[in-house]
Amino acid sequence: MTPNTTLHNPTISLVTGGSRGLGRNTALSIARGGGDVVITYRSQAEEAQAAVAEIQALGRRAVALQLDTGHIATFSTFTEHLRTALQTIWQRTDLDHLVNNAGHGDYAAFATTSEAQFDHLVNVHFKGVFFLTQALLPLIANGGRIVNFSTGLTRLSLPGYAAYAAAKGAVEVLTRYLAKELGARSITVNTVAPGAIETDFGGGVVRDNPELNQHLAQMTALGRVGLPDDIGPMVAGLLAPANRWVTAQRIEVSGGQAL
Secondary structure (H helix, E strand, O other): OOOOOOOOOOOOEEEEEOOOOOHHHHHHHHHHOEEEEEEOOOOOHHHHHHHHHHHHOOOOOEEEEOOOOOEEEEEEHHHHHHHHHHHHHHHHEEEEEEEEEOOOOOOOOOOOOHHHHHHHHHHHHHHHHEEEEEEEEHHHEEEEEEEOOOOOHHOOOOOOHHHHHHHHHHHHHHHHHHHHHHHHOOEEEEEEEEOOOOHHHHHHHHHHHHHHHHHHHOOOOOOOOHHHHHHHHHHHHHHOOOOOOOOOOOEEEEEOOOO
């Protein structure tokens, strides 16, 4: 039986927050595997264009579009900009993959977390993922892929991240519901949950705090914290045709953290 799929070759992947960190590494990993990429950025236009240039240097097509994933009211306009880019650059009306990566860290103890902090985290990490995916559904090809980024902090608890981890936990539940509802279109939906990674996330705390870095390394089976190159290629692999039968899964990529 032939799967219900209309994926193209090369594929087009949309990676939110693709101008830096894990999003950038994911976009470059997709390009190295032969895919074209649309990345979004919130405010760092120069970083985004540098990422586009790096993708193009790999022989792939790419474009950067501005998007604040915490401002749901802008999603309809963004969708139209995306339609225009797809038509102009690829002469297509759809894309193959959506990677919901964009996000930020905000450290605060539960007792002192403000409503503004809570709302910002939920808007970006959960509400934004929910409604951006909803807005883009008509543009995702049958047989496509959706990957939602979560965190190792939904499995283990680290004081100061209650609101952040709770929002990511909601995304993990949403992932299973999306997999169920979109299965009729042969669209797979999975969660990737990185462990502690050396990036600028959360002000670069894992990368730049030697004591915390060593502490996290000691609680990881492979003896170190992660690097962006540990995550991006894994996500790109999950988007590949060979993984068409993987859906509704939470896949932790942490080097065996806190086993």
